[in-house]
Amino acid sequence: MVTMSMSPNQDYAIEARDLSFYYGSFRAVKNVHLKVVPRQITAIIGPSGCGKSTVLRAFNRMNDFVPTAHIDGSILFHGKNIYDPDVDPVQIRRLIGMVFQKPNPFPKSIYDNIVWGAKINGFRGNQDDLVEETLRKAALWDEVKDNLKKSALALSGGQQQRLCIARALAVQPEIILMDEPCSALDPIATLKIEDLMRELSKTITIIIVTHNMQQAARASDQTAFFTMDEDRAGLMVEFGATQQIFTNPKDKRTEDYITGRFG
Amino acid sequence: MEHPPTALQISAAQVESIHSRLKKRPRHSENLIQAALFIAGAISILTTLGILYELGKEALLFFASPEVNLLDFLTGTKWQPSIGQFGVLPLVNATLMTSFIAMLIALPLGLAAAIYLSEYASPRSRKILKPILEILAGVPTVVYGYFALTFMTPLLRAVLGADNVQIYNTLSAGLVMGIMILPLVCSMSEDALSSVPHSLREASFGLGATRLETTLKVVVPAALSGIIAAFILGVSRAVGETMIVAVAAGSGPNFTFNPLQGAETMTGYIARISGGDLAYDTPDYNSIFAIGLLLFLITLGLNILSRRLVARYREVYE
């Protein structure tokens, strides 16, 4: 794994510079500047359709699979623009993992779900240890340790989502992107995932998109608030420490949104 | 105690009208449609049973005749009704050979084409290619038969030497049969692959898998039951295919494992005899029902096998 150097221009785990994102001729996001602090949790909030998922997926080039999509600006990862033509998007996704809105475990056993990603990434170590270690990190070990060969699809939604997090961890990424990871979960499962994120952020950088204001306020260190302009193009209104955004927002639009006066 | 005011303070007449609205209503058109659907279902089942009954009855006649016994029928390697030799193996062997050759072509190419269409082709080329494939699947098989005879056989003779390849041979028929079945296998496998949820592909890509890894290790396993079903249906089509083998494989029972020689298949034999002018109720004539029954049992067995395999390898998603 590449170690994070702390030279002045690399104080950020990943950085969007003047990022604009297009689906065909439609500009979904414009001129985003976003500096993500390493080993912290950064939340992206904002109304539906303002481009939160688009920005998040730009960070590990998951948008490559949309044929009409293209970007302007750059995303710097260890000082390198990940959209440079000589960058391999597969390697980017190994270092920047993703957890999706709907839990999507493979239709395989719990064990194989964990090992799968690690194996394609050339993992040579002890698989049993890897499974136990990552399931413990994902706070799932105690619930499934006796059923590792059982199908992952037999788990509850919250367990499946923690398995998906464990699966992402097994590849040892530097950053994990989460797109509304709790929207299909009940409050208790949600709190479990939030505790887990807090624990993980000791070693990993997390960027999370959420619609849940309390979640952003509770679980994140930094918050970026997005909205749309008249052309439905998303833009970042305000970005700062979560504490400041929620108690003392600088922009009127941020204040209206977090106090529920939006739209 | 005072009752709180409620919105439900309504007159007896209103209650009456609500009750009448709740009354069960006869839905004649619904019942009619249900009955029609039931009849349609029943007809298809009854005709199948009727065919089976007829097949079984005539086959019994065949096995009842003095020159025939079941063991010789199933294990004999000579089929010469004129001298009372009724060993079905030459016909079965030819059917298996043509089918095997056909599947050698249709399975790998069909699956590869399906993978290309579902995982690699752009939406635009898929839109063009898929209908073409489905049209190909509709070409009458007699056309394929003459394609085998007038194109594939001369080609084989040119490549392998005219002395080695008979005019009628199972290789040519099998190859063309493979081409005929390919669109079916491809189209069904493609359906199975593209019904794998997009979220599984995203999960795989998100872990840093390449497109090939995603295809081979996530999508194909998740679609395996559908792919196996496509394969088995392809095999059933091959075993039951008649026109291509009747035209190109040869019209004489021949117990050989050499695909460059002519050999008559079960279906080819049935087609020839039922088209000819043999007297009814001779063992020769009745034999085609016995062979038909055997063919039916083989296909039935394949279908049962496919259901087993599908249930066994099902990687259920959602």
Ligand SMILES: Nc1ncnc2c1ncn2[C@@H]1O[C@H](COP(=O)(O)OP(=O)(O)OP(=O)(O)O)[C@@H](O)[C@H]1O
């Ligand atoms: N694959 C796509 N093709 C074309 N347009 C898209 C595509 N994906 C998203 N968009 C558009 O881009 C804009 C931003 O979408 P995005 O999914 O990023 O919003 P979001 O902020 O995540 O919304 P939500 O909170 O509802 O998830 C929307 O106007 C959407 O219609």
Ligand SMILES: [Mg+2]
């Ligand atoms: Mg979204």
